[in-house]
Amino acid sequence: MALPDRMKALVVTESGHADSRQDQSLPSLAPHVALEEIALPRPGPGQALIRVHRASVNPSDVAFIKGAYGQPRVKGVPAGFEGVGTVVAGDTPLIGRRVSFFATHSGTWAEYALTDVATLIPLRPDVGDADAAGLLVNPMTAVAMFDLVRQDGADSFIATAAASQLGKFLMALGRDGGIRPIAVVRRAEQAEMLRAHGAAEVLVSTAPDMARQARDVLGRLGPRILLDAVADQVSADLFFAMGRGARWVIYGRLATEPPRLTEPGQFIFLGKRVEGFWLTGWMRETPRARVEAAIAEVQARFADGRWRTDVAAVVPLTEAMEQLPAVYGRGGKVQIDCGGAAAGTE
Numbered sequence: 001m002a003l004p005d006r007m008k009a010l011v012v013t014e015s016g017h018a019d020s021r022q023d024q025s026l027p028s029l030a031p032h033v034a035l036e037e038i039a040l041p042r043p044g045p046g047q048a049l050i051r052v053h054r055a056s057v058n059p060s061d062v063a064f065i066k067g068a069y070g071q072p073r074v075k076g077v078p079a080g081f082e083g084v085g086t087v088v089a090g091d092t093p094l095i096g097r098r099v100s101f102f103a104t105h106s107g108t109w110a111e112y113a114l115t116d117v118a119t120l121i122p123l124r125p126d127v128g129d130a131d132a133a134g135l136l137v138n139p140m141t142a143v144a145m146f147d148l149v150r151q152d153g154a155d156s157f158i159a160t161a162a163a164s165q166l167g168k169f170l171m172a173l174g175r176d177g178g179i180r181p182i183a184v185v186r187r188a189e190q191a192e193m194l195r196a197h198g199a200a201e202v203l204v205s206t207a208p209d210m211a212r213q214a215r216d217v218l219g220r221l222g223p224r225i226l227l228d229a230v231a232d233q234v235s236a237d238l239f240f241a242m243g244r245g246a247r248w249v250i251y252g253r254l255a256t257e258p259p260r261l262t263e264p265g266q267f268i269f270l271g272k273r274v275e276g277f278w279l280t281g282w283m284r285e286t287p288r289a290r291v292e293a294a295i296a297e298v299q300a301r302f303a304d305g306r307w308r309t310d311v312a313a314v315v316p317l318t319e320a321m322e323q324l325p326a327v328y329g330r331g332g333k334v335q336i337d338c339g340g341a342a343a344g345t346e
């Protein structure tokens with residue numbers, strides 16, 4: 001296949017981390033990325049070039065382009081951590097195959113992305129591009145963190161930011177695994193939707209009687225793990241209201257203001273723990289067989305409809321600078337159409 005010399009991409013405009021604390025809003029893409037035409041990246045040993053169909057826009061992408069993620073920005077390199085596309089060149093027998101992938105060298109917010117072949121996930125034909133574009137970051141994190149819940153042995157767990165895409169996946173995992181999820185959201189109108197996804201209880205953090213409701217639910221269900229994407233005072237208060245041996249697993253930092261640890265004695269006398277979860281670390285440290293089983297489970301869940309990605313909007317790559325900020329963060333996933341969609345994969 002003849003490849004072009006140049007491609008369109010949304011490239012990062014700054015290097016390193018931001019000097020000041022950043023929130024998760026995205027009023028404009030302009031200070032962080034720019035639509036440019038750049039040289040097509042060329043795959044080296046152990047690498048693959050992918051014609052991108054669709055790319056996800058996740059909170060981690062937004063944190064990254066704003067200089068507030070665990071990895072520093074590299075000026076001039078396309079943004080976008082994950083996507084779906086067709087392998088068009090490289091050091092792999094998967095050329096011509098449709099794959100989900102993490103872009104390790106040149107990001108997915110582009111016509112072409114460059115990655116290590118180890119990140120390529122050949123796709124089942126019955127998983128469409130809408131689900132395949134976000135097959136890794138949220139689904140794999142949900143499955144991996146649900147392992148922690150299962151290992152813990154309690155028959156309930158708490159998840160904050162539960163109306164997020166990841167939260168909805170966790171609700172379904174809990175329901176299907178017989179472990180009752182307690183959803184925490186800030187908007188009461190999300191409660192019914194979360195119950196439909198599998199939540200056993202829904203706590204609304206902005207409700208005036210939140211503390212009393214939380215005590216009641218915790219007393220009845222006895223969760224020992226708090227899966228937390230927010231890391232605010234609501235999370236801290238919930239954690240300190242949990243029983244002996246509770247674990248606060250922080251995997252996101254959606255809140256701008258950090259919480260106060262009001263009951264440090266509980267770490268000493270009640271054996272409570274605070275820890276972090278990062279999918280990148282989990283992928284590195286987990287036995288290959290478990291990672292592959294998780295990938296198979298994720299694909300099976302999308303294929304048979306137990307999971308579905310709620311796509312709020314798909315914006316064309318060349319119009320993302322204008323269109324993306326208007327639809328990001330309004331509920332549901334935003335994806336970028338990078339122009340390489342294969343027929344019949346929607």
Ligand SMILES: NC(=O)c1ccc[n+]([C@@H]2O[C@H](COP(=O)([O-])OP(=O)(O)OC[C@H]3O[C@@H](n4cnc5c(N)ncnc54)[C@H](OP(=O)(O)O)[C@@H]3O)[C@@H](O)[C@H]2O)c1
Binds near residue numbers: 059229256277331
């Ligand atoms: N550590 C890891 O490896 C890892 C992997 C994957 C995802 N994550 C994290 O998981 C979280 C969810 O990701 P996603 O893609 O599923 O998100 P998403 O679908 O984009 O949804 C974001 C959700 O966060 C809620 N939210 C935003 N700011 C909040 C705040 N200050 N307080 C309470 N809720 C807030 C929103 O609530 P409203 O509906 O009320 O606006 C929305 O429901 C993110 O923090 C992401 O970074 C971490």
